[in-house]
Amino acid sequence: MKTESFNQSLLDYLQRSPTPFHATANLVESLKQAGFVGLNEGEAWQLEAGGRYYLVRSDASVIALVLPKQASLAETGLRMVGAHTDSPCLKVKPQPERINQGYFQLGVEVYGGALLNPWFDRDLSLAGRVSFIDAQGNLAHCLVDFEDPIAVVPSLAIHLDREANKERTVNPQLHLPLVLAIAPENSEPKLRELLLDQVRQQLPDAERVLDFDLCCYDTNPPALIGLQRQFIASARLDNLLSCFVGLQAMLGALEQDDSDQGMLLVCNDHEEVGSVSDSGADGPMLEQLLARLVPEIEPRQRMLANSVMISADNAHGIHPNYSDKHDANHGPLLNAGPVIKINANQRYATNSKTSALFRHLAELEQVPVQAFTVRTDMACGSTIGPLTAARIGVPTLDIGVPTFGMHSIRELAGSEDAYNLCRVLQRFYRG
Numbered sequence: 001m002k003t004e005s006f007n008q009s010l011l012d013y014l015q016r017s018p019t020p021f022h023a024t025a026n027l028v029e030s031l032k033q034a035g036f037v038g039l040n041e042g043e044a045w046q047l048e049a050g051g052r053y054y055l056v057r058s059d060a061s062v063i064a065l066v067l068p069k070q071a072s073l074a075e076t077g078l079r080m081v082g083a084h085t086d087s088p089c090l091k092v093k094p095q096p097e098r099i100n101q102g103y104f105q106l107g108v109e110v111y112g113g114a115l116l117n118p119w120f121d122r123d124l125s126l127a128g129r130v131s132f133i134d135a136q137g138n139l140a141h142c143l144v145d146f147e148d149p150i151a152v153v154p155s156l157a158i159h160l161d162r163e164a165n166k167e168r169t170v171n172p173q174l175h176l177p178l179v180l181a182i183a184p185e186n187s188e189p190k191l192r193e194l195l196l197d198q199v200r201q202q203l204p205d206a207e208r209v210l211d212f213d214l215c216c217y218d219t220n221p222p223a224l225i226g227l228q229r230q231f232i233a234s235a236r237l238d239n240l241l242s243c244f245v246g247l248q249a250m251l252g253a254l255e256q257d258d259s260d261q262g263m264l265l266v267c268n269d270h271e272e273v274g275s276v277s278d279s280g281a282d283g284p285m286l287e288q289l290l291a292r293l294v295p296e297i298e299p300r301q302r303m304l305a306n307s308v309m310i311s312a313d314n315a316h317g318i319h320p321n322y323s324d325k326h327d328a329n330h331g332p333l334l335n336a337g338p339v340i341k342i343n344a345n346q347r348y349a350t351n352s353k354t355s356a357l358f359r360h361l362a363e364l365e366q367v368p369v370q371a372f373t374v375r376t377d378m379a380c381g382s383t384i385g386p387l388t389a390a391r392i393g394v395p396t397l398d399i400g401v402p403t404f405g406m407h408s409i410r411e412l413a414g415s416e417d418a419y420n421l422c423r424v425l426q427r428f429y430r431g
Contacts, residue, residue: 003419006248007232010418011222013244014234018127018217020060020085020269021143023240027062027247027267028054034251036064045292052254055289059129059141060085060269061279063289064250068260074299077306079429080264080394081249082281082384083242083313084271087235088112088407090119090176092126092214097191098177104189105177106151108216112272116170118409119216123149124178128214130195135205144198149219151178178216218409230335230415237403237411242312243267245418249425261431271313271384281384287391308357309396310428311349311385312421314413315339315372317402330373332402335414337368338421341383341398344373349385354397361427367420370402
């Protein structure tokens with residue numbers, strides 16, 4: 001079945017993407033295989049009609065672009081899908097080494113709004129980007145992944161905290177440092193030396209590590225689970241699932257080859273911490289690309305007026321054990337279709353016109369659609385949708401597949417929803 005093949009590719013992407021850097025590199029590899037050409041922001045561009053291009057910034061954000069073959073962008077506009085490459089996690093501090101009670105530990109910071117309790121008692125590894133000096137004295141950078149479980153955050157035994165199941169709280173500074181080893185006598189392990197060994201496996205002439213950007217991750221692989229394999233369990237479903245779906249939808253639309261529609265996929269970093277960065281959705285990356293595509297103001301404004309953005313980010317499925325946390329009429333079910341996300345205070349960018357467009361596309365694909373709005377007495381999260389809409393001024397809507405355990409170290413989605421969302425987005429891309 002197509003769904004099974006799609007899900008296996010999704011699981012493979014999730015497994016190979018423990019950090020935003022790896023997630024972006026893997027997206028780029030798929031784009032290259034599909035004939036996309038990389039653009040360098042520091043060079044002049046010679047773009048061709050019908051061309052396929054991609055742009056990477058800060059190694060963790062990517063934009064893929066398909067130009068119309070005959071029509072102008074001012075006429076067709078762009079069908080755009082947006083997602084984000086980052087996920088809540090524990091990140092290693094710049095000077096993390098510590099010896100405590102004879103154990104070698106690394107200090108960490110909490111990135112984003114992570115659920116902290118699920119990080120305890122997991123088989124953890126480290127991955128990320130390392131900057132180093134090579135034998136010629138040049139500054140270079142590469143991605144590393146220890147792959148093996150090399151760390152753990154052990155829980156305190158219930159015998160030492162009898163109220164643990166009622167009121168245990170987590171102090172990130174005191175309770176989350178990683179345990180890596182029993183410290184050797186008369187010496188203190190150095191993280192940069194361990195990273196240098198990892199870099200030299202790829203680049204033997206590396207001489208000295210200067211800095212790093214490392215994430216912790218659970219080595220338990222993604223899986224299809226449940227009595228009838230109806231669920232996808234994995235880290236980073238929020239929001240690598242949407243990155244993967246967006247890319248597959250674009251590539252699928254290109255295979256149809258019956259449309260002259262401009263297409264764009266943007267996968268930004270830093271959504272989980274507010275998107276304010278050079279490569280975040282509240283930064284200038286997308287705006288600057290659009291300005292270079294159409295330098296003149298009047299045709300660029302026409303292009304934007306004819307464009308639509310779909311922000312794809314996971315939605316909260318109604319939890320059978322916590323159903324009171326949902327509005328009774330807005331409880332999305334897993335495997336019951338993608339979710340249109342609506343908020344009266346513009347925490348989501350959806351309006352009735354953009355929502356109707358998505359419903360129409362879904363009807364054409366015979367895909368069911370659900371709606372989500374948060375309980376009126378609860379605060380609502382947000383996405384890149386409102387930020388992107390405000391920065392570039394295009395009609396926008398927020399959608400996503402329903403999930404459980406969002407921002408946990410392991411999240412749960414339905415095994416049919418990602419594929420069905422891909423079908424709708426593929427129809428959207430074709431114009």
